[in-house]
Amino acid sequence: MTLRVYNTLTRKKEEFVPIEPGKVKMYVCGPTVYNYIHIGNGRPVIFFDVVRRYLESQKYEVTYITNFTDVDDKMIRKAEELAVTVPELAETFIQAFLDDVKTLGVHDATLNPRVTENIQEIIDFIAALVEKDFAYEARGDVYYRTSKFAEYGKLSNQNLEELQYGIRIEVDDRKESPQDFVLWKAAKPGEIYWDSPWGQGRPGWHIECSAMVRKYLGETIDIHGGGQDLTFPHHECEIAQTEAVTGHPMANYWLHNAFLNIDNEKMSKSLGNGILIRDLVKQIKPQVFRFFMLSAHYRNPLNFSDESLKQASNALDRIQNAYDNLKHRLTTASATSEIESALTDRLAAIASQFDDKMNDDFNTPDAITAVFDLVAEANLYLQQERVNTAALQLFLDQLQAFDQTLGILSQQTDELLDEEIEQLIIERTESRKSKNWARADEIRDLLTEKGIFLEDTPQGIRWRRK
């Protein structure tokens, strides 16, 4: 089955065909770095990490770019409040973001470009829009002329008249039309600024993504992502900017995640119910939060509550226990390379079930069902008295393969438990007695590799750790 993804632009599931075979260019809008990220921000971060990991598991070479908005109105206000400079504020929260997402097991992006490193590209982009008459200067500001872009509204499925509705017209408005949006903002006295053909100022929000996508990925990319609130106006404006300049689609597939609510309420500043990722991971394992995020389809709302976290934690324990048990039994199992073909077939069927679900618009909750099928098979196998290394390894490899995509397992230390060491020593002594030198050597090598030293004493074999 080939991968199909729901495209916000066409409002249907489509077969995923990359621009260049074997490669995926992907851009996800990143945070404005003026505070710590909350659990809602974790949803796009984790979901798009899973998309990227899954594509990589399918042997795509993925270029994954996610930006930092390190200058804007919110940054300027917060820096003032804290009596620091905007770059100082940005540095603090960029580091905090990177730490938080690392804790969540999110793989590093190929690149995290920042607005302040791309001012020239942004100015060039705006100049190209002005040149083509898609933008106009007004007293030091520059605005996008939405009436000139016939397809404005195509992503969020609205037309210009509908958009006009309800937009408040400010008295001091420099815009020709209320739905025009700002590309360049004139600096007020004391604000951070850069020189431009329109005077001193800073970029508006939407333009950075158009400039960065073009610079780092090219005119058309495969996947553009973000939370559903970004569909309008942010992504609509990105499309208007890019497509007016390049004449090509900005992205072939637009993916948006639904929101995370807390106790069935919207997370909001006024309700004061936001929870920071860094506070959450003091209470629960980050893997539990990841598992919880993936337990709903990304286009469905997800409710965060003590109860739903508890459920996630219990379910994940079942997977983790099976994984740990397989690993433990591996150290004492008899070595063989033979596997029953029925087992190989069963595991292959489970693996393709997982892929089928992921191929269906990244249906992670159903893909997790395949992981539980594997766990059930593994538990059945582990009930047997005699297990062999080949079968155990097959189970482990499959679980690890799933985890390459999901990132929900904790890696235990590889250390042997005391009773495992003693068990191995007994087995080694018995192997020698029965002249099974190969098994005896194998056990000695395993123990050496794990840093366990054996000593022959008149009282028998003693062991110690390195």
Ligand code: AMP
């Ligand atoms: P913001 O900090 O609001 O600019 O959001 C950064 C990213 O997190 C964007 O992709 C938002 O769509 C996403 N986001 C913010 N709040 C939530 C939420 N409660 N649930 C899911 N995604 C969210």
Ligand code: ZN
């Ligand atoms: Zn963006």
